[in-house]
Each structure stands twice: as structure tokens, then as C-alpha cells.
Amino acid sequence: GAGVSQSPRYKVAKRGQDVALRCDPISGHVSLFWYQQALGQGPEFLTYFQNEAQLDKSGLPSDRFFAERPEGSVSTLKIQRTQQEDSAVYLCASSALTYNNQPQHFGDGTRLSIL
Amino acid sequence: AQTVTQSQPEMSVQEAETVTLSCTYDTSESDYYLFWYKQPPSRQMILVIRQEAYKQQNATENRFSVNFQKAAKSFSLKISDSQLGDAAMYFCAYRSGNTGNQFYFGTGTSLTVIP
Numbered sequence: 001g002a003g004v005s006q007s008p009r010y011k012v013a014k015r016g017q018d019v020a021l022r023c024d025p026i027s028g029h030v031s032l033f034w035y036q037q038a039l040g041q042g043p044e045f046l047t048y049f050q051n052e053a054q055l056d057k058s059g060l061p062s063d064r065f066f067a068e069r070p071e072g073s074v075s076t077l078k079i080q081r082t083q084q085e086d087s088a089v090y091l092c093a094s095s096a097l098t099y100n101n102q103p104q105h106f107g108d109g110t111r112l113s114i115l
Numbered sequence: 116a117q118t119v120t121q122s123q124p125e126m127s128v129q130e131a132e133t134v135t136l137s138c139t140y141d142t143s144e145s146d147y148y149l150f151w152y153k154q155p156p157s158r159q160m161i162l163v164i165r166q167e168a169y170k171q172q173n174a175t176e177n178r179f180s181v182n183f184q185k186a187a188k189s190f191s192l193k194i195s196d197s198q199l200g201d202a203a204m205y206f207c208a209y210r211s212g213n214t215g216n217q218f219y220f221g222t223g224t225s226l227t228v229i230p
Contacts, residue, residue, distance in 0.1 A: 003159075033217060042119075042206050042220030043160070056216065089158060103150065104218065106160035 002026075004107035006092050012113045013082050021077045021110045023092030032075050033104060034067055035091040043091050049075060079112075087114045117142045117209050121221035128197045129229050135182075136192045136224045138207030146212030149183070149190045154223070155203040163205070166190065168212070194226075202228045 005024040013019050025032050031050055035043035036059075045059040051072035060067070064082075069075040079086055089111050093104035118141040128134035140149070151163040166174045166183050173181050178198075182191045194201055204225050208218040 031216065035218075040222075042208075042222050043218070044220070045217035048216050059217065091158075091160065093160070103162045103165060104160075105162075106152075109158045111158075 004092055004094055004105055006090075006107035006110050008110060009108065010111050010113075012115065014115050015082060015084060017082055018078065018080045019082055019112065021079075021090050021112070023075045023077070023094075023107060025073065025075070025092070025094030026096075026105055027073075029094035029096050029105075031095045031097070031102075031104075032069060033093040033095075034075070034077050035093065036061075037089040037091055037109070039088070046077070046090075082112075082114045084114045087112055117144075117147075117211070117219045119207055119209050119219050119221040121205075121207055121224050123224045124222070125225045125227070127227040127229055128194070130197055130199060132197055133193060133195045134197055134226065136194075136205050136207075136226070138190045138192070138221055140188050140190065140207070140209050140219075142188065142209065142211075144211055144213060148210045148212060149181075150208040150210065150218070151179070151181070151190075151192045152206045152208060152220075153201075153203045154206060160206070164192065197228050199228050199230060202226055 034046040037043040048056040049069045064080045066078045089109040091109045093106045095102040147168045150165045152160045164176045178195045204223045207221040
């Protein structure tokens with residue numbers, strides 16, 4: 001596709017369940033980012049991949065959060081034993097190069113609601 | 116971590132008029148990049164304009180322009196001839212030119228365009 005694709009668009013889970021969120025970046029984009037956006041807030045960085053290598057995971061809030069990008073393309077963000085505070089929109093972004101002046105292209109996000 | 120502050124939670128503008136959205140940031144770096152993103156209700160973050168800190172000239176993209184004051188650490192967005200389609204959340208973002216790859220976002224300004 002032409003843009004960053006995220007699925008599902010909405011996810012409702014019960015507290016304690018595991019969830020997996022998918023991101024399909026723009027074809028050929030080297031860099032991939034995950035952000036968490038709480039209601040009424042700006043996105044906050046979670047983790048960054050350059051190809052298949054996870055170079056920065058400093059933003060992951062706990063060890064319940066895990067991200068992977070095994071073939072340097074599609075990425076999955078997994079949250080184990082979900083808690084109510086995990087409710088947020090999860091945004092994925094990709095960029096073509098690693099230069100820091102490159103804009104990031106964002107997907108529509110996955111809205112996660114934990115009951 | 117860098118801090119990005121948007122002090123205007125909400126702004127409104129009459130159609131065809133001009134509006135300025137404020138953004139300040141805190142950094143000790145000299146090399147960095149600044150961005151304005153627009154987020155409509157569809158949730159997709161759309162790049163509006165970007166500015167390299169080493170450039171003295173203010174960036175311009177059609178009806179959108181910035182007033183970049185490096186010494187004051189200020190990066191405001193001016194929207195001229197406002198249109199109904201400009202209504203959205205606007206986020207200011209900072210990205211280091213030296214370390215890390217993630218964006219630091221402000222809390223956003225909700226812009227309403229009045230017909």
C-alpha cells in the first residue's frame with residue numbers, strides 16, 4: 001500500500017489478556033517507530049527499529065511490552081497481561097532513511113481499550 | 116529528555132483568517148529538527164512543515180509558515196487563509212540531530228475553523 005497500515009483499528013480486551021498490534025510500514029522504509037498516545041496527549045515514544053534491529057526500546061513502559069520486526073518489514077507490538085492503564089492509541093510510523101531530518105509517516109493507529 | 120510545550124490547548128479562527136499556534140521547547144543541543152504535524156479525527160498524523168535548526172530562514176509550505184526563534188527556543192506555526200479542512204489537532208515535535216531517533220511531541224492544540 002501507499003501508506004503505513006495498522007491493524008486492527010480497534011481492539012477491546014479484558015484486563016489480563018494478551019494483545020498483538022500489527023504495523024505494515026511503507027515498502028522499503030528502513031526505520032520503524034511505535035508511539036503510545038493517551039487521550040488528550042501527544043504521542044510518546046515506545047521503541048525504534050532500524051531494519052530488523054531494535055535499536056532503542058527505552059520508551060517501553062514495562063516488561064509486559066514487547067516489539068519485534070523479524071524480517072525488517074512488518075512489526076508487531078505485543079502487550080502481555082494487559083492493564084487498564086494500557087488503554088491508548090498505539091501509533092506506528094516509518095521513515096525512509098535514518099537521517100534525523102526525515103519526516104515520519106504515520107499510520108491511523110490502533111485504539112486499544114482494556115476493560 | 117527534551118520537553119516540547121504547547122500552551123494553547125484550543126484555538127479557533129474564522130474561515131479565511133490567519134491563526135498562529137505556539138510551541139516552545141527545551142534543549143541543550145544545537146543540532147535538531149522541528150516539525151508540525153496535523154492529526155484529524157481519523158487519527159493519522161500528517162506532516163505539515165519542518166525546520167532544520169541550522170537554517171535561519173523560516174520554512175514555508177503554501178499557506179503554512181513558521182516563525183523559528185532559535186535563541187528563544189520558539190517554533191510557532193502560522194496558518195494563512197484558514198480553511199475548514201484545517202480543523203484538527205496540531206502537534207509540535209522535536210527530533211535530535213545527534214542522538215536518538217524518536218520524536219518528542221507537545222500536548223497538542225485543537226484548532227477549530229469557524230465558517
